Amino acid sequence: MLELSAGRCLSTEHVDYWDELGWKDPYSSRLFTDRQAAYGQRFGLRTVYTPQMVVDGASEFVGNDSRLAEKAFSKAVSRAKIGVRFSSVSAETGFVRAHLETDSLPAELGLREGEVYVALALDHAETQVSRGENSGRKLTYTSVLRTLERVGTLRAGDSFSKDIHLKLERGADPRSLRLIAFVQEPGYGKVAGAAMRSIGK
Numbered sequence: 001m002l003e004l005s006a007g008r009c010l011s012t013e014h015v016d017y018w019d020e021l022g023w024k025d026p027y028s029s030r031l032f033t034d035r036q037a038a039y040g041q042r043f044g045l046r047t048v049y050t051p052q053m054v055v056d057g058a059s060e061f062v063g064n065d066s067r068l069a070e071k072a073f074s075k076a077v078s079r080a081k082i083g084v085r086f087s088s089v090s091a092e093t094g095f096v097r098a099h100l101e102t103d104s105l106p107a108e109l110g111l112r113e114g115e116v117y118v119a120l121a122l123d124h125a126e127t128q129v130s131r132g133e134n135s136g137r138k139l140t141y142t143s144v145l146r147t148l149e150r151v152g153t154l155r156a157g158d159s160f161s162k163d164i165h166l167k168l169e170r171g172a173d174p175r176s177l178r179l180i181a182f183v184q185e186p187g188y189g190k191v192a193g194a195a196m197r198s199i200g201k
Contacts, residue, residue, distance in 0.1 A: 008073055009194050011121055011180065012144045015050065022131035027122075027144050035188070042188045057190045080108050082193035084181050091174035091199050095167055096120065100151070100181050102160040102193060113155045114183040114192045118164050119148040121178045143178065154183055154192075174199045 013032035014025050040048045043060050051063030055072035056079065062068070083103040090097050100118065105111050122144040129137050146169060154160040160183075168174065182194035 008077065009180075009196055010143055011119070012141055013148075014141075014144065015048075018050070021133065023129055023134070026127060027125060027141065027146070031148060032145070038188045057184055057188060076191075079190075080106065081191075082106070082109070082183060084183060084193040084195035086179060086181065086195055086197040089179060089197055089199060091168075095165060096174060096177070096179060096199055097166075098164045098179055098197070100160070100162050100164050102154055102181075102183055104159045105154060105156045105192060107156075109192055111156065111185055111190075111192060113153055113186065115150055115186055116152045116154055116160055116162075116183050117148060117181065118151050118166065119145050119180040120166055120168070121145045121180055123176055123178060145180075146172075146177075 013035060014028040015033040015036055016025070016028035016030050017033055019025060019028055036048050036052065039052075039054055039060060045060075049062075052060060053063035053065075053069060053072075054060045055069070056076035058076065058079075059072045061072070082105060085101050086098050087101070088097070088099045100116075102116065105114060123142070125141045125144045127139045127141075129135055129139060147166060149166070151164060152160060152162055166179075168177075177199045179197045179199055180194070183192040184190070185192065
């Protein structure tokens with residue numbers, strides 16, 4: 001989730017079902033395809049599509065519709081959120097370590113618990129497409145998720161605190177990555193809070 005302005009974070013999850021069209025997206029993952037399918041069920045969609053944007057786990061729409069995006073962002077920022085914080089962030093050979101803390105879930109959110117996720121994302125990425133409908137084009141991406149793990153559960157009335165240990169991809173430069181955390185209602189529901197932190201800068 002790349003922070004674009006105060007209270008606004010974004011992330012990009014590349015699905016893998018377009019890989020059969022002659023060119024494999026190096027950032028695609030079945031994990032993200034499964035997550036999109038789960039969101040499709042959550043929102044009662046008959047089919048999934050790209051580009052799709054999901055904001056705060058509360059709304060979805062065609063991802064290149066800037067008008068709908070700004071409207072959804074405004075609603076998301078106005079909702080109550082819990083604090084999510086990283087500390088003691090460090091990178092070593094092959095791993096990123098950090099400590100993660102959250103505030104407790106307030107009654108006004110109406111959640112009995114939240115699932116806590118941690119991820120690593122590339123700040124920026126470029127890919128030269130050699131085959132398929134985008135053949136010959138150079139595609140540019142922002143905040144591309146590379147790993148995503150559920151690390152625990154935040155229960156109503158409690159805070160969350162945990163040391164995080166994430167494995168880096170082979171050859172990854174920590175200086176090009178962002179560490180992300182978010183708390184989400186079970187079943188791909190609303191996001192209760194999120195944090196983003198640069199690594200090695």
